[in-house]
Amino acid sequence: MAEAVFAVAAVLMLAGAVGVVASRNPVHAALFLVQTLVGVALLFILNDAHFLAAVQVVVYAGAIVILFLFVIMLLGVDKAEELRIEPISGQRPLAVVVGAALAAMLGTVILTGADVLSGIRRGGGERALDGEATDIERMGRVLFGEFAFAVEITAALLTIAVVGAVVLTRRAARSDEAAPAGSVGG
Amino acid sequence: MMDLSGLNTGWYLALAAALFIIGAVGLLVRRNPLVMFMCVELMLNAVNVTFIALGASLNDVGGQVAVFFVLVVAATEVVIGLALVVAINRRRAGATADDVTLLKG
Numbered sequence: 001m002a003e004a005v006f007a008v009a010a011v012l013m014l015a016g017a018v019g020v021v022a023s024r025n026p027v028h029a030a031l032f033l034v035q036t037l038v039g040v041a042l043l044f045i046l047n048d049a050h051f052l053a054a055v056q057v058v059v060y061a062g063a064i065v066i067l068f069l070f071v072i073m074l075l076g077v078d079k080a081e082e083l084r085i086e087p088i089s090g091q092r093p094l095a096v097v098v099g100a101a102l103a104a105m106l107g108t109v110i111l112t113g114a115d116v117l118s119g120i121r122r123g124g125g126e127r128a129l130d131g132e133a134t135d136i137e138r139m140g141r142v143l144f145g146e147f148a149f150a151v152e153i154t155a156a157l158l159t160i161a162v163v164g165a166v167v168l169t170r171r172a173a174r175s176d177e178a179a180p181a182g183s184v185g186g
Numbered sequence: 187m188m189d190l191s192g193l194n195t196g197w198y199l200a201l202a203a204a205l206f207i208i209g210a211v212g213l214l215v216r217r218n219p220l221v222m223f224m225c226v227e228l229m230l231n232a233v234n235v236t237f238i239a240l241g242a243s244l245n246d247v248g249g250q251v252a253v254f255f256v257l258v259v260a261a262t263e264v265v266i267g268l269a270l271v272v273a274i275n276r277r278r279a280g281a282t283a284d285d286v287t288l289l290k291g
Contacts (some may be wrong), residue, residue: 003231006197007199012203014204017196017205017208017209017228018208020208020209020212020228021211021212021216021225021227024234026218026221029220030224033227033228036205036228036231037231040231040234041234043198043201043239044238046268047239048242049238049242049253051254051258052238052250054255055254056257059287060227060257060260063261063263064227064261064264067264067265067268068220068223068264068268069265072220073276074272075272075279077220090214091228094214095211095215098210098214099210099214102207106207107203107228109198110199112202126244127247128245128246128248129241129242130245135250138247139251139254140245142247142248142251143251144252154258157258157259158249158258158262158282160262161265161266162265164269165266165268166288168266168269168272168273169269171276
């Protein structure tokens, strides 16, 4: 059963990833990204990370992809892009070489080192996954116990990101005159 | 060597590696900045799969906590990145990653 779910999720993820890279229209790429993210959420469920699977669907497939689509529509770049012309000569062969090198490295590591960790299992304690608690309870205890400072830093990071986005996209009243006449109004 | 019988961590790592490679090649090949960001998201998700699989295999919730923080950082990265794309497109409509070679608009 787990093998079947894994196979379905793997096919979903890889097909979606290829779709993101190969689709000419950015809107289609965003929709293929949703497919990949749902596949990842399936793998999370398979590993008993139910809370993260829900967060994955809500935050990624919900918020982040909607943000992508919103910007695509806002900028009006939802036109099909010609993929056959190669902007920088030699870019694609080099990209394939880099991909093959990455595949060789990661393949070697996985084939020779996957079982290094297989004998190790943490014992009990609140971090163990096989305890009584549900996954959300366990994560909450660890996040607000051991990682409380990191959670606070994360809050600061989110605030900085919101302020930064406003500063970057805000249109100052005086900079309008400096902008070239052909620039897109809005 | 990797045990090929049944579903073990090695399968998850192999799948995550494949997803990461597709994302990396896409990042190098595409020149629409929005699609490049989506490829970065693919790579982040590949790493998330690795965290979850290894966390499950080690019986430790640390993998899930790492995924949680990766999700937050990915959200902020997308917000800032898309704000930059919008700011650049105000100056030069339809700009691709190749056009932005100078740090002046």
